[in-house]
Amino acid sequence: MIFHFGGTTTELALTDRFDAQRGFGFVYPEPPSFALRVPEGNYDIALTLTGPGEVTVKAEMRRLLLEPTRLRAGETKRLAWTVNVRRPQLPSGASVRLKKDEQGHLDWDELLSLEFHCPMSCLTELRVTPNTSAPTLYIAGDSTVTDQPGAPFAAWGQLLPRFFGPGLAVANHAESGESLKSFVGERRLAKIESTIRKGDYLFIQFTHNDQKPGANFVEPFTTYQDELRRFIAVAKKAGATPVLVTSMYRRRFDGQGKLTDTLGDYPEAMRQLAKAESLTLIDLHAQSKLVFEALGPEPSKRAFVHTETIKDDTHFSSYGAYLLARCVVAGLQKSDLPLKRFLAAGLSSFDPTKPPAPESWRLPEAH
Known part of the structure; x- marks a missing residue:
């Protein structure tokens, strides 16, 4: 899926909250994270950023993807990673015995979550593509x-x-x-x-x-x-x-x-x-x-x-x-x-x- 942020021809506005029915949107509180409901597996993430601003990106449960990176005014940066999403269910019908404090953790839910520490104006485009061969x-x-x-x-x-x-x-x-x-x-x-x-x-x-x-x-x-x-x-x-x-x-x-x-x-x-x-x-x-x-x-x-x-x-x-x-x-x-x-x-x-x-x-x- 491709998401465009900002401008007049957007698929998703920066103020759009996560909606369970459509399966994607921004999750608050600060800093906002973008969540997308996906099946278990690996996903290629392609992110386009535009300065000015400092950007840090994390996935799922605070997994670091990008250290704090400064973008100059007008500078565009295209970055890519592959992120794993998993569920506790097993093919047998059993599940991982999660501890009480693991219930609801981002590492085990049905969403691909990306956490952005940056001015939201830095976000330009996000592409999420399944990668079955990685x-x-x-x-x-x-x-x-x-x-x-x-x-x-x-x-x-x-x-x-x-x-x-x-x-x-x-x-x-x-x-x-x-x-x-x-x-x-x-x-x-x-x-x-x-x-x-x-x-x-x-x-x-x-x-x-x-x-x-x-x-x-x-x-x-x-x-x-x-x-x-x-x-x-x-x-x-x-x-x-x-x-x-x-x-x-x-x-x-x-x-x-x-x-x-x-x-x-x-x-x-x-x-x-x-x-x-x-x-x-x-x-x-x-x-x-x-x-x-x-x-x-x-x-x-x-x-x-x-x-x-x-x-x-x-x-x-x-x-x-x-x-x-x-x-x-x-x-x-x-x-x-x-x-x-x-x-x-x-x-x-x-x-x-x-x-x-x-x-x-x-x-x-x-x-």
């Missing part, structure tokens, strides 16, 4: 990876789409509180299995909840590896490529300004499994250590969720999520995966020992 990068993981529903929280899987051009969709199935076992029990892996196909990718990152005592606990070199093999098998059966991602450090500094590792043997167990199975490994555990130690004890608080009321040394701000996404992309760039060809053009190099300062990062959020 490969999909699936992500399975926990709260450090998921599409976090609101600021000040964010996670690396949420910012990863910003680093890809059109032709590949990121389907982030990670969810807060998940372990390898609970991800299976809640039919989240079954949901991935129902749609993953040849040419797709499955990135797998679990540890933070798997190491906790209780029913979901797994031992690093035995049951942890066994459960990971279950995920690997799902990808391979479909002809997709599994990729293992070690979990990042928590923010625990010793007196010498060095991080204390709270993840035990789990990262090493994943490294050994990747080697034994001849799989690509992205060692986010090692890279995050370099990043957080380079920032130091106090500046690193800006990468985590530290506010007047919250002191969280496990979960990330958008700045921290951005740094971790850069680490994942850097690992991908060093790999032999064909997935690399979908990376956005013009990506700058990233040195984890010299991360950009917190002051250099800014991401508009809904109020």
Whole structure:
């Protein structure tokens, strides 16, 4: 479908609210998001913008597509991405067992949602086209990876789409509180299995909840590896490529300004499994250590969720999520995966020992 904004020959005025009967329109409050009812699948998004103004674009549950970008007066920019839309229903008639706070999330509804942070006069044209051939990068993981529903929280899987051009969709199935076992029990892996196909990718990152005592606990070199093999098998059966991602450090500094590792043997167990199975490994555990130690004890608080009321040394701000996404992309760039060809053009190099300062990062959020 093609939508024109503004002018005298428009299909849709900027003040037109979402209408359930016609299935599209703007959703408020500020910032407005455009919603279009579509079937489950991947969609090519082509957006034409006209300056002046600064523009940031997100999709679905705050998935970053475009960092803040300044347009000069009269400047026109045409941008494109591929976005994944999913439903909780499975072919069997069962559904993913969504948590109570997931009910109504944009990641699971029947709409393709695009969130615009810009003067609405910048929006010129939007084209939405189904793409049934685009490969999909699936992500399975926990709260450090998921599409976090609101600021000040964010996670690396949420910012990863910003680093890809059109032709590949990121389907982030990670969810807060998940372990390898609970991800299976809640039919989240079954949901991935129902749609993953040849040419797709499955990135797998679990540890933070798997190491906790209780029913979901797994031992690093035995049951942890066994459960990971279950995920690997799902990808391979479909002809997709599994990729293992070690979990990042928590923010625990010793007196010498060095991080204390709270993840035990789990990262090493994943490294050994990747080697034994001849799989690509992205060692986010090692890279995050370099990043957080380079920032130091106090500046690193800006990468985590530290506010007047919250002191969280496990979960990330958008700045921290951005740094971790850069680490994942850097690992991908060093790999032999064909997935690399979908990376956005013009990506700058990233040195984890010299991360950009917190002051250099800014991401508009809904109020």
